[in-house]
Amino acid sequence: MTSNTHVFDAAEVLCTEGFQAYFKELANYFASNKRDNLTYGEFLNRTARATLPLACNQEALFYTVAYAWPHYLTMRKLIEDLIEVTADNGSIKLQVIDYGCGQGVASIAFIEFLIEKGLTENCEIDLVLIDPSFVSLQIAQYLCARLAKAYGINMTIQTQPCELKDARLPKANIYNDTIHLMSNVLDVDTVQESLDDLVSQIAKIPGSHLLFATSPSYSGTQAGFNMLKQLTPYASVWQEDDIKLWHEQYIITQDRWMQCSAKRDLMMLSWEASDAGLEVAC
Numbered sequence: 643m644t645s646n647t648h649v650f651d652a653a654e655v656l657c658t659e660g661f662q663a664y665f666k667e668l669a670n671y672f673a674s675n676k677r678d679n680l681t682y683g684e685f686l687n688r689t690a691r692a693t694l695p696l697a698c699n700q701e702a703l704f705y706t707v708a709y710a711w712p713h714y715l716t717m718r719k720l721i722e723d724l725i726e727v728t729a730d731n732g733s734i735k736l737q738v739i740d741y742g743c744g745q746g747v748a749s750i751a752f753i754e755f756l757i758e759k760g761l762t763e764n765c766e767i768d769l770v771l772i773d774p775s776f777v778s779l780q781i782a783q784y785l786c787a788r789l790a791k792a793y794g795i796n797m798t799i800q801t802q803p804c805e806l807k808d809a810r811l812p813k814a815n816i817y818n819d820t821i822h823l824m825s826n827v828l829d830v831d832t833v834q835e836s837l838d839d840l841v842s843q844i845a846k847i848p849g850s851h852l853l854f855a856t857s858p859s860y861s862g863t864q865a866g867f868n869m870l871k872q873l874t875p876y877a878s879v880w881q882e883d884d885i886k887l888w889h890e891q892y893i894i895t896q897d898r899w900m901q902c903s904a905k906r907d908l909m910m911l912s913w914e915a916s917d918a919g920l921e922v923a924c
């Protein structure tokens with residue numbers, strides 16, 4: 643059983659140099675601690691290709707080294723390409739919900755987007771992190787809190803250690819805008835089974851909404867995207883499939899770094915609560 647000290651150390655790097663440096667720090671840690679690591683086969687078998695909740699720190703480390711960097715880049719590209727952040731009176735106030743957040747890759751991509759756009763002054767975020775893996779959720783909470791503190795973001799974090807079928811979304815929204823993050827979850831069967839109930843809760847949240855969804859280009863991803871679109875006929879849809887994303891990756895099975903490409907599907911939904919039938923209180 644490995645401890646989490648390497649994550650705490652790497653969090654320091656996250657706050658000063660960003661997520662790429664955090665990922666590289668953990669990949670280098672992984673490469674120099676081979677005896678403690680899981681093999682590729684062990685990880686895939688236990689986690690059903692990283693779709694089941696992670697059970698221990700060893701699995702969390704493996705996931706970050708094997709998958710986190712392309713996942714971060716994909717969400718970052720989607721946000722970067724489509725989001726228009728306008729700071730009213732120089733302030734950003736948002737609710738962010740990260741569904742099946744794992745170790746917080748999508749939330750970190752969003753926070754780093756704000757940091758790089760210089761939007762962290764007078765920035766308030768209510769972050770809701772939902773994942774059935776307690777280990778992942780703890781890391782996500784720790785990293786987001788550290789990053790927010792380092793950049794002066796006024797952030798509250800609520801964690802829900804549960805599957806989406808048991809999630810209870812905020813009914814009120816003290817801010818007008820909600821960002822929904824679905825990073826590599828819409829291809830997961832149990833997530834798809836929860837969508838109906840989840841979307842009825844989402845439709846009750848007042849204000850303006852942007853939902854960002856990314857996943858590898860699997861048939862399961864298209865099934866999840868289609869279900870979500872069918873359940874939200876009031877939303878405007880932007881979608882791009884099969885985009886090729888080049889990135890530098892540590893190849894665990896070969897113990898070396900190389901340039902790799904990953905195929906991803908990206909989708910953004912946007913709507914106003916009134917489009918979803920929610921009456922606006924006067």
Ligand SMILES: C[S@@+](CC[C@H](N)C(=O)[O-])C[C@H]1O[C@@H](n2cnc3c(N)ncnc32)[C@H](O)[C@@H]1O
Nearest residue numbers: 692694695742743744747805806825826832833
């Ligand atoms: C491929 S990982 C994605 C994690 C993270 N969003 C990312 O992009 O790195 C899939 C995540 O879904 C979570 N998960 C699996 N089944 C779930 C369910 N029914 N409800 C909520 N989350 C679930 C897992 O615990 C895991 O963190």
